[in-house]
Amino acid sequence: MNIKEELLRLATFAMNNAYAPYSKYFVGATIYSVEGKFYYSCNVENVSFPCGTCAEAGAISSMISNGDKKISAILITSSGKELVYPCGACLQRIQEFATDDTLIYLANNNEIIKTYFLKDLLPQQFSPKEF
C-alpha cells in the first residue's frame, strides 16, 4: 500500500461527506500517525457559524481518541479551485501533535501538489517549554 495514495483516497472520501451547507467548501484531511495508522475527517459546519469544525481538527480528534500520539504526515484536500492551506488555528492544532519532521501534503482531487514541513508553514511556534 502506498501511503500517499491512501492519504489522498481517505481525505477525498471524507471531503465528499463534508457537512458544509453554509460555505459549500468541502474539506477532507487524513493523518498518517507516527504509530502507522490513518485517521481522517471532514469539516462539519453549524448554523451557529463559530461552532463549525475544520477537517484537520476532526482527524486529530480521531487520532487522539484511538490512542495514537504523533502526526507523521497530514494531507488536506478541498473542493475549491485552489489548494487549501490549513488555517492558522489548524496549524497550531497540528503543531501540538507534530514532530520535527511532520509533513503537510496539499492535494487537489487527483494528486499531491505541494509538500511542506509544518515548520515551513508555522516557522515561529508557540510551544513554550514551561507548559
Ligand code: THU
Ligand atoms: N476549513 C477546514 O476544514 N480546514 C481549513 O484548514 C480551512 C477551512 C473549513 C471550515 C469551513 O467549514 C470551510 O472550510 C470554509 O471556511
